[in-house]
Amino acid sequence: MNVAYLNTIKKEKQYLWVLLSILITVLGCFLLKNVINYKIVALILLMLVSIHAMFFTIKPTILSAILSALTWNFLFIPPIFTFHISNPEDLLLFIMYFAVALINAVLQFKLKKIEEKAREKEEKEKTFHLYNTLLNSLSHELRTPISTIIGSTDILKEYEEKISIENKHLLLQEIQIAGLKLNHHVENLLNMSRLESGLLIPKYEWCDINEEMFRFIKNNFQNNKRIEFQANDDLPICKTDIGFLEQIVINIIKNALQYTPEEKPLQIQLGIDHQILHVSFQDYGNGIPEEHLPYIFDKFFRVPQTITGGTGLGLSIVKGFTDALNGTIEVKNIQPNGLKFDIFVPVETTYINNLKNE
Template identity: 30%
Template sequence: MDGFKTRLSHSLQFRLSLWLSLVILAMAVPAGVYSFFSAFHEANDLQDDQLRQVAALVLSRDLPPATPDRRATGKMKDDESKVIVQILAPAQYAGDDDTSLRLPADLPDGIQTVKVGHVPWRLFVKPAASGQRLAVGQQTEVRDEIARDSGLRTVMPFVVLIPILIALVSIMVRGMLRPIARLSQEVDRRDDQDIRPLDEQHVADEIRPLIGSINRLLRRVADNMDAQRRFLADAAHELRSPLTALSLQAENLAATDLSPTSKARLLPLRQGLNRSKALLEQLLTLARSQNTGAPQPSQVTQVSLQAALRRVVEDSLPLAQANQIDIGVEADTEVTLAAQEVDIVALIRNLIDNAIRYTPPGGNVEIRLHAQPGLVSIEVEDSGPGIREAERERVFDPFYRVPGSDQDGSGLGLSIVKSIVARLHGKIELQHARSDAPYGLKVIIRLPT
């Protein structure tokens, strides 16, 4: 019952279907009852007319209207449905014949309902020319049964059609409200970066204002996100110059003649400055990759994935050698993609950087490029510890790092990768490279061409 109430108060579709069904029933039930009774009465009238006609027929033919003749009619299957025709006679006469009804001789002329024994009969009494009186009759029960049948036959279409009508109404209401369901599915399917306006053109007039409001809200959200991104980019940019100046000062200081203690103290300072510079670069890359606006056409070119990969691998070789990591590259024929080159480089750089840094010395990193019609895939697989399934959503959050990561890092790398993949309308998947520990991480990126 609670479920019913909730649906009644929350579901427009349910309410519409219910009310329309109730209206249909409210119209149809009285109409059905009226039809039944009018058909019933009509059938009764018709039967009265039949009695009159039989009487007229018998009198006009001047047939001997003695008693109902069972021998002549044969054994009737439905004995009680018969019409009796008999002369009204004094009781002692009638009593001689057990097949005739014991009708009182003083019945008035005309149509009437009379109880004979305990059985009600409908009788038509008509005087004949001979002075005798003719009674034509039928049991009321039989008549009523026939009339009921006729009434039920007129009600039958209602009984059959109303459930069909109610079902059709529900189907129609559901069909009409389907655009709303489709709209919500469309919104649900979107990822959190996708704040394009919803289609306002191909919807019903009643829904359009709602979509207009949602679109205005989406625009405000987009403006807000833009402002945040610009703030992030501006802040990172503003910090860059003083930080560069500081690094320069530290380098200058390192070049001077310092005491061993001072040199030892300077080292962490320089490392800290380098980490801060790296963080700032990552922040700038993230702000740029989260730009929701379409890139300038002049910035989009056919980027060669092999060339970008080669560049990143060359840049990463010193780090790989320092960590004793073997890098293998497997690339199909030339694969190009319409994109901004900085995006592709940042994407590959972050993946290879992670693979090298999180893989223990002696491990290896495999990079594969594959092209299929309409799709390119970039796979980066390493022999490191991998990422547990429970962490695979969270590692894409900005600044999130898996607890226990002993490497330097900002936690921005995979957020950058995710933003770039979303911008290129691609998909990203994290898997274990092997089934036994160390599981290794396999990142698969699929981009439409």
């Protein structure tokens, strides 16, 4: 079913709504014609045309203006049940009604067009600003590891025989770190693109969340000693999307390690309650000003006057993958200092583990 056909159906529904609403309104006024004056009926019908102009396109609105004028003339202006108007005052009133109804329809239509253009302009400006922000961030974030890789490889090629084995290992380590940074940035961009396109569909599978958490930390952070995680032995086997969960964990940990002092730990805890998996991350940094907390999941948002680094995509990706799992995420400052993220994701648990826990 193509877009043109869908638009045709939508327009046909507008015509149908115009006909039904005028029929119901006219019928109601006709039943009360001994109570309300025909001039009052004109105001009621004119209000109905205005409502149509607000929600429908120009052609259905013009149809509303014409039908309302004709039915008002035929059923309410003396002599009724005829289109003849004997009173010059009534004739002038009819002409004015018809003119006002048409002008109202056209003006409302033009107003909607102006509003649409204003919205489009605002969206374009917003998109342009976001792309500028992204390019400015990437120009720094990508240039640094690329320069490191190029510089290190040039040194290895030019001074291969003069460099000690220890220095070679250091240069190779720098290349590896820079490569991992590049891979992380590219992966974040791809993930954001997939999230916005709606192409990511969860693939649920049974897993041991404790084991997966250990794997995430080992593979991505080389068992960084700042990351404190102890397995929850009471946690049942759960069914969720491991890939989505990994992206959530990686991006929150990277964010915490980047913006907290090097000597401060990051604590991770797991729990489950009524088939809701709870993953909490608590750091001991400076926290975030309360006025900025509602915006930290927005794309490219970075708290003002923070250290340089990062594209501002990490936490928005966390929010996107959490939403994809039908979960929720909460963030709050911890006194005296620190920030805590709480992820709540619905999961299915095994029957055997449920019996064991009971």
